[in-house]
Amino acid sequence: MSDVKVTLPDGSSRAVSAGTPVGDIAAAISPGLAKAAYAAVVDGALVDLSYPLQKDSAVRIVTDKSPEALPLLRHSTAHLMAAAVTHLFPGAQCGIGPATDEGFFYDFIVDRPFVPEDLETIETKMRELAQQDLPYQRQMWPREEAKAFFTSRGEPLKVQLIDEKTAGQKEVSCYTIKDRDTFVDFCVGPHVPSTNKLKAFKLLSTSNAYWKGDARNAPMQRIYGTAFPSDKDLKAYLAQIEEAKKRDHRKLGRELELFTFHQWAPGAAFWLSKGTTLYNILANYMREVLFPAGYVEVKTPLLFNKELWETSGHWSHYQQNMFTVESSDGEQMAIKAMNCPGHMLVFGSQGRSYRELPLRLHEQTPLHRNEASGVLSGLTRVRQFSQDDAHCFVMQEQIGEEVERLLGLVQRVYADFGLPYAAKLSTRPEQFLGEKATWDSAEAQLKGALERAGQAYTINEGDGAFYGPKIDFDVTDALGRKWQCATIQLDYQMPARFKLTYVGADNAEHQPVVIHRAIFGSFERFIAILIEHFAGAFPLWLAPVQAIVLPISDRHRDYATRVRDALAAAGLRVELDDRQEKIGYKIREAQLQKVPYMLVTGDREAAEGTVSVRGRSVGDLGAQSIDAFVAAAKDEIGRKEAGFGLKAQGSSHEEVA
Numbered sequence: 001m002s003d004v005k006v007t008l009p010d011g012s013s014r015a016v017s018a019g020t021p022v023g024d025i026a027a028a029i030s031p032g033l034a035k036a037a038y039a040a041v042v043d044g045a046l047v048d049l050s051y052p053l054q055k056d057s058a059v060r061i062v063t064d065k066s067p068e069a070l071p072l073l074r075h076s077t078a079h080l081m082a083a084a085v086t087h088l089f090p091g092a093q094c095g096i097g098p099a100t101d102e103g104f105f106y107d108f109i110v111d112r113p114f115v116p117e118d119l120e121t122i123e124t125k126m127r128e129l130a131q132q133d134l135p136y137q138r139q140m141w142p143r144e145e146a147k148a149f150f151t152s153r154g155e156p157l158k159v160q161l162i163d164e165k166t167a168g169q170k171e172v173s174c175y176t177i178k179d180r181d182t183f184v185d186f187c188v189g190p191h192v193p194s195t196n197k198l199k200a201f202k203l204l205s206t207s208n209a210y211w212k213g214d215a216r217n218a219p220m221q222r223i224y225g226t227a228f229p230s231d232k233d234l235k236a237y238l239a240q241i242e243e244a245k246k247r248d249h250r251k252l253g254r255e256l257e258l259f260t261f262h263q264w265a266p267g268a269a270f271w272l273s274k275g276t277t278l279y280n281i282l283a284n285y286m287r288e289v290l291f292p293a294g295y296v297e298v299k300t301p302l303l304f305n306k307e308l309w310e311t312s313g314h315w316s317h318y319q320q321n322m323f324t325v326e327s328s329d330g331e332q333m334a335i336k337a338m339n340c341p342g343h344m345l346v347f348g349s350q351g352r353s354y355r356e357l358p359l360r361l362h363e364q365t366p367l368h369r370n371e372a373s374g375v376l377s378g379l380t381r382v383r384q385f386s387q388d389d390a391h392c393f394v395m396q397e398q399i400g401e402e403v404e405r406l407l408g409l410v411q412r413v414y415a416d417f418g419l420p421y422a423a424k425l426s427t428r429p430e431q432f433l434g435e436k437a438t439w440d441s442a443e444a445q446l447k448g449a450l451e452r453a454g455q456a457y458t459i460n461e462g463d464g465a466f467y468g469p470k471i472d473f474d475v476t477d478a479l480g481r482k483w484q485c486a487t488i489q490l491d492y493q494m495p496a497r498f499k500l501t502y503v504g505a506d507n508a509e510h511q512p513v514v515i516h517r518a519i520f521g522s523f524e525r526f527i528a529i530l531i532e533h534f535a536g537a538f539p540l541w542l543a544p545v546q547a548i549v550l551p552i553s554d555r556h557r558d559y560a561t562r563v564r565d566a567l568a569a570a571g572l573r574v575e576l577d578d579r580q581e582k583i584g585y586k587i588r589e590a591q592l593q594k595v596p597y598m599l600v601t602g603d604r605e606a607a608e609g610t611v612s613v614r615g616r617s618v619g620d621l622g623a624q625s626i627d628a629f630v631a632a633a634k635d636e637i638g639r640k641e642a643g644f645g646l647k648a649q650g651s652s653h654e655e656v657a
């Protein structure tokens with residue numbers, strides 16, 4: 001048998017006979033590496049350890065320290081879970097089971113929804129299988145034979161996947177765990193070599209799902225789980241989940257009386273008074289950021305004739321995501337799911353000159369998307385929402401400068417909220433519209449803008465939309481979770497579809513480029529992120545109630561009312577708790593409501609014209625004159641500080657202790 005040459009990452013090489021499984025290389029290097037090996041990368045491709053080396057290759061062994069390890073481990077655990085489910089629920093049909101950023105899931109068609117006790121049973125079965133050290137084995141089956149096999153087992157979804165994913169292939173890859181009776185799945189792989197690599201996993205939750213995420217398809221049950229190389233990592237992650245549960249915006253939204261939902265308006269929040277205040281703070285903050293930057297605000301209709309959506313292309317590509325209605329005279333209409341087409345009409349509503357560009361239209365009106373009720377969740381998956389949306393109409397040569405200005409806005413906004421973030425540039429995909437030269441110019445301008453703005457970024461090669469490149473921003477919250485918020489998206493197609501032109505300096509007609517951009521993304525989602533990031537304890541400038549006046553007894557009510565009125569007149573958001581409750585009780589309640597400042601008023605305060613200030617997080621801050629408190633609070637608001645705010649001064653109030 002002939003030899004093949006294997007080159008290792010350190011540059012060394014060795015000869016092995018052709019057909020040697022790549023896993024044997026790990027064993028030849030060291031028993032420790034063989035034990036730690038999950039898989040291998042051969043000439044850049046991630047493969048199983050059983051992969052036979054047929055030609056000279058560059059080989060790297062993947063262990064739990066490798067960047068490929070976590071998704072591989074998690075996807076392999078998804079198979080283990082599916083093996084347990086099909087064992088415990090005979091007749092269960094498997095859908096897909098990918099790794100995710102947080103773990104993995106697998107979708108099943110089962111007779112009844114899973115309940116929490118099922119997760120325990122499934123997890124126990126998984127541990128049993130894991131301990132048996134069962135091999136994952138890759139087998140190449142003739143395509144028709146594989147289809148016949150899954151048909152005979154009553155797994156039409158797998159047959160459908162084979163049809164869709166392997167057209168033209170003679171053979172398809174199937175994986176068993178131990179043998180076909182234990183578990184078999186159509187999958188491209190790769191996986192860990194054996195179930196004994198799976199030691200630290202946990203099943204977390206179930207949810208409703210649909211085959212391929214489409215509500216018109218079969219309803220499925222999804223099980224979420226996670227897996228890590230070590231128990232220590234798993235424990236740290238589970239602790240983070242516990243913290244996330246405490247911060248869950250749906251829970252805090254109810255406790256802090258920010259918003260509520262009703263089954264008669266699925267996916268549409270009822271913003272209660274405090275939530276509306278928070279919403280308006282953000283809406284007005286964004287106006288304060290955008291107006292000086294040259295944006296103008298518009299309000300366009302919510303309901304448009306289908307001709308608008310046909311022109312924009314949404315009628316053929318996006319109709320199922322929109323709510324459609326018919327007018328009394330038979331006109332077919334749709335409620336807007338985005339502002340862009342309306343803004344195209346605003347641009348085209350009058351003759352435009354290059355002198356008006358960039359023209360920046362900002363809009364915050366409500367949008368609706370026809371999401372299946374089963375996937376709705378709190379403020380993060382909704383049917384009704386608003387965006388801090390804007391469309392900048394620019395000349396091709398203005399793209400770079402406009403994007404640079406936009407990056408400046410993004411940097412400023414996230415700094416104000418204390419949210420770290422990362423930028424990624426997505427470039428021309430394989431399927432794209434327009435000229436390659438135009439794309440090259442646009443991408444070069446985006447890169448130039450990122451560099452001039454001092455903005456670090458990564459590149460997602462080929463991940464742009466078919467109509468233009470884009471820059472996306474992920475913010476990281478206090479728990480280290482990433483959320484995609486801001487986006488800057490170049491678009492050459494929509495202005496063409498709407499036949500938009502401006503008269504250039506050369507007196508000829510030109511087509512503008514549109515930049516779709518949002519910084520918060522949707523207000524709803526951004527508020528959810530803020531609630532969880534701050535655990536509901538908003539910094540003073542965002543707090544719906546900034547201070548609450550707490551009279552110690554009924555005889556201090558008049559003075560407390562005067563304090564409340566003075567603060568309100570100074571522009572602070574202030575409440576008065578004049579219930580006949582003990583002061584300690586009122587303080588605890590205000591504390592639970594996470595009000596930044598509690599102002600206790602008793603005999604001494606009334607006599608001296610002061611308030612005894614308690615900070616939400618720092619406790620007693622002593623007595624201050626009303627004017628001094630207002631000035632300090634305004635200073636803290638102005639600094640948009642996310643920390644402790646006012647510092648202790650003066651003497652403390654004995655009655656409060």
Ligand SMILES: [Zn+2]
Nearest residue numbers: 079187188189
């Ligand atoms: Zn797989």
Ligand SMILES: [Zn+2]
Nearest residue numbers: 338339340516
């Ligand atoms: Zn848009």
